[in-house]
Amino acid sequence: MPLLPYFLVYLSGILAALPASQNFLFPYFLSLATAITGAFLFSNSRRNPRIKAMVLVLLFPLGFSAPGWQDRLRPDHHILNHVQEGHRAVVEGWVEETPTVFRDKVQYRVNLEQITYKESTPISVSGTARITLYQSENSFRAGDRLRIHRIKLKRPRNFKNPGRFDYVHYTRSQGIDVLGGVSKTNYFERLGTVPLGTFTALRGTIRERMLVFFDRHLPKNSAALLKAMLLGEKHYLSEELRQAYIDTGLAHLMAVSGLHIGFVAGACFLILYPLVFYLLWKFRPQWALLGYGRKTVALLCVVPVLFYMFLVGAKISALRAGVMILVYLFAVLINREKHLLNALLVAAFLILIWNPEAVVGPGFLLSFGALLTIVLAIQFMENPSGDALDQLGEVPWYRRLPKPRLNEASWSARLYDVLQSTVFITLAALLGTLPILIYFFNHISIGGIFLNLLLVPLTALLIPLGLLTSLLALFYEPLGALLMPLTAGLLQIYVSLPQLAANLPFMSFYVPTPPAIWPILYYALLLAIPTWLRSRRSLKEPAANSRDRWNNVIPWGLTLASLTLIVSFIWPRFPFFKNGELSVYLLDVGQGESIYMEFPNGETLLLDGGGYFRNSLDVGKLVVAPFLWNRGLWGLNYVGATHSDHDHISGLESLTKLVSIGHFLERRPALVDHRIDRLKSRLIDRETLPIPLQPGQPWSIGEVRLTLLHPTPEFIAQKKPVTPPRIGNDLSMVWKIEYGAFSLLLTGDITEKAERYLVEHNAPLQAGILKAPHHGSRTSSHPDFIRAVGPKDVIVSSGRFNIFHHPHPNIVERYRQQGATLWRTDLQGAIRITTDGTAIRITDHKDL
Numbered sequence: 001m002p003l004l005p006y007f008l009v010y011l012s013g014i015l016a017a018l019p020a021s022q023n024f025l026f027p028y029f030l031s032l033a034t035a036i037t038g039a040f041l042f043s044n045s046r047r048n049p050r051i052k053a054m055v056l057v058l059l060f061p062l063g064f065s066a067p068g069w070q071d072r073l074r075p076d077h078h079i080l081n082h083v084q085e086g087h088r089a090v091v092e093g094w095v096e097e098t099p100t101v102f103r104d105k106v107q108y109r110v111n112l113e114q115i116t117y118k119e120s121t122p123i124s125v126s127g128t129a130r131i132t133l134y135q136s137e138n139s140f141r142a143g144d145r146l147r148i149h150r151i152k153l154k155r156p157r158n159f160k161n162p163g164r165f166d167y168v169h170y171t172r173s174q175g176i177d178v179l180g181g182v183s184k185t186n187y188f189e190r191l192g193t194v195p196l197g198t199f200t201a202l203r204g205t206i207r208e209r210m211l212v213f214f215d216r217h218l219p220k221n222s223a224a225l226l227k228a229m230l231l232g233e234k235h236y237l238s239e240e241l242r243q244a245y246i247d248t249g250l251a252h253l254m255a256v257s258g259l260h261i262g263f264v265a266g267a268c269f270l271i272l273y274p275l276v277f278y279l280l281w282k283f284r285p286q287w288a289l290l291g292y293g294r295k296t297v298a299l300l301c302v303v304p305v306l307f308y309m310f311l312v313g314a315k316i317s318a319l320r321a322g323v324m325i326l327v328y329l330f331a332v333l334i335n336r337e338k339h340l341l342n343a344l345l346v347a348a349f350l351i352l353i354w355n356p357e358a359v360v361g362p363g364f365l366l367s368f369g370a371l372l373t374i375v376l377a378i379q380f381m382e383n384p385s386g387d388a389l390d391q392l393g394e395v396p397w398y399r400r401l402p403k404p405r406l407n408e409a410s411w412s413a414r415l416y417d418v419l420q421s422t423v424f425i426t427l428a429a430l431l432g433t434l435p436i437l438i439y440f441f442n443h444i445s446i447g448g449i450f451l452n453l454l455l456v457p458l459t460a461l462l463i464p465l466g467l468l469t470s471l472l473a474l475f476y477e478p479l480g481a482l483l484m485p486l487t488a489g490l491l492q493i494y495v496s497l498p499q500l501a502a503n504l505p506f507m508s509f510y511v512p513t514p515p516a517i518w519p520i521l522y523y524a525l526l527l528a529i530p531t532w533l534r535s536r537r538s539l540k541e542p543a544a545n546s547r548d549r550w551n552n553v554i555p556w557g558l559t560l561a562s563l564t565l566i567v568s569f570i571w572p573r574f575p576f577f578k579n580g581e582l583s584v585y586l587l588d589v590g591q592g593e594s595i596y597m598e599f600p601n602g603e604t605l606l607l608d609g610g611g612y613f614r615n616s617l618d619v620g621k622l623v624v625a626p627f628l629w630n631r632g633l634w635g636l637n638y639v640g641a642t643h644s645d646h647d648h649i650s651g652l653e654s655l656t657k658l659v660s661i662g663h664f665l666e667r668r669p670a671l672v673d674h675r676i677d678r679l680k681s682r683l684i685d686r687e688t689l690p691i692p693l694q695p696g697q698p699w700s701i702g703e704v705r706l707t708l709l710h711p712t713p714e715f716i717a718q719k720k721p722v723t724p725p726r727i728g729n730d731l732s733m734v735w736k737i738e739y740g741a742f743s744l745l746l747t748g749d750i751t752e753k754a755e756r757y758l759v760e761h762n763a764p765l766q767a768g769i770l771k772a773p774h775h776g777s778r779t780s781s782h783p784d785f786i787r788a789v790g791p792k793d794v795i796v797s798s799g800r801f802n803i804f805h806h807p808h809p810n811i812v813e814r815y816r817q818q819g820a821t822l823w824r825t826d827l828q829g830a831i832r833i834t835t836d837g838t839a840i841r842i843t844d845h846k847d848l
Contacts, residue, residue, distance in 0.1 A: 008038030013063020020360040025516040066356035079127035085154045086801035090116045094145040094194040106133045132181040147189040153180045160588045160829020160845045163630020210470045217484045222491040228254040244502040249448020258321035267464035268301045298332035340375045362440040373432025426456045435519035442629040445508035512629045572632035578602045584833040588825045591799030592647035601702030605638040609651025620651030635660030642733040642748035644675040666690040672725040710734035730754040740837020743767040749774040755785035772796045776807025800826040
């Protein structure tokens, strides 16, 4: 592979420039290891003229400068140069593609043309916005020019917590520059239409007719599933069916990728090759003998591949997969189909030149990880080792597994060969992508391994059949309808089987993120075990030299490495789970609150879980849980809810399904609240034990003392009953955390009324660090309360540009006048407090 050293050096430059890859294991490890490997391979090649060496050296700075080239070429009129976050505007633009309709909202991809802020002149802009209308009715279509009033545009933003999902990278990969949302349809004004391009209009018409055809001839779930599998339109799926596919490890079938485009190309090759070979044999037999049949079919297969890519649209996964398939077909044309690794390398090089940041995204890693493993597995199975018996045809046991074959006489044998090869390829892909799935999604489906072995081979039939049926229906619908019963029968398997399997116990589970060394060890073993098997000799001979003696030691080394791999996966926090320190994280959950604590004895507590209005974002699943998994946690020892506001409790409700929870902190006297009661009921069903806590009575976790200060029975008696009964802001739990000389006061969402009560009743409020009450609202943080606490540091949990304007500027100034240092999750991300009971360190995560 002559390009490999150049690719690795270019890749090392990209990895050095991207923050997401800079601190894996230790700073710049990935970049350094990749560069050293590339230089080593280059130095061992036979011919190294100076010009090649110069090219190799120049590729590193080229790779280093590649990320962000789109930003450097951004024109002055681009929306990112004019957006004023937190301010309402009137924007004009046209809808680029068919709107995406969900159960409770509609999303529009809008090509921006003009923006106007209050008391300013209109500004001509360019760029793409994703506008969300929080209603289910859609009144617009692709090509409509719109004016949208009272909208706040903002840049995509990451939650700045360790282990967070890189949402900024995701939106960039989708071509989205800014985001915005409105709640009412009457904020939209239709100005007219924009003539769409010929290809865009044609694609829209074909897709619309296909969607209507599916709805007309298939049951609702089957139609939705075919839309997802064939066109990547997942928003038609019911929540139950979508979750079943996630739980069973089959979600990749709903994303148009190399698997789908490869099946289209493979089906075309399977159908066309006998016909083309027959015609060549009849009219040009010499061409047939020279192998022109394969070249001709490879050229013909380019057409359906390009058409399918055109039909799917500008989806990154489809473009990436299409490039890989087209590169392979080109390799067949130039007699390089046996050099699959070179074809794969060329495709990766092209993609990283076009989009350098793709290298840290799951799509790129999953695609090339799976393909690389498949290619290496095929070569391992097909090529004999250096063992004498293997060379003579006595195939060792590890190469007697089913492997891909190319030529069979009968159609039944060809079909069996395809199914057998697909099973083999599925297993290889699963092995190659397991660490990537764990690190990006923290999810493993045991049953999914077996379901993939069944459904992926069937997908090789379903995708080409569904596409063929749709195309026939475009020309003459009754003709397509003739094949639809077969498609519907296959789809019923895809609808019923995953939902049935998802209800089985232990079908899937979420896993914490293993240590950074784990994927390195995994892939080292994945390469070392087959290499060792090929190096073994079938005939017993004495160890004549040091190399043979090393071969006797290798099995023990592989066994030890395998045990280390298993232990570090099951117990990812070993040996650092007890370090004598108390760590408190105030997480960045937007406009909400979630506090996580790790105690010196290794136990953990989560107080509140954040939450979004209307649960528009599942904070528990998408923000809090990834942080917990990043900490190496399978579960939590203790969970508590300060009160029942959605921005505190919604995340806890979804966490009950994702991590195990040992104990639930229950207040005494008990108060009636339907959300907290429902949460408690779910936890008890999962064998979580309640811990009743009385105000004023200290409770210890190891050497750390926790005291519930509020609400007391006397304060509760003063509150007027509300209907329906609920635990509101002033009934929030107030905790004092003490460890040696360290003290921290956690205040929930109490307001001045509860603050005055605590001060008047001489509650032990004094603390070095205060979590600001009620996100720093103007109805909280009374001066008397602040003086009673006397904090040196104050932490505010709030969302960036939140509609409540928390923290209020007057409150910020009040704390500063008291001499306190202010820390804010909206500006600095997650705030971490670490103490050994004497020294105290506060750090932020604003650079994540």
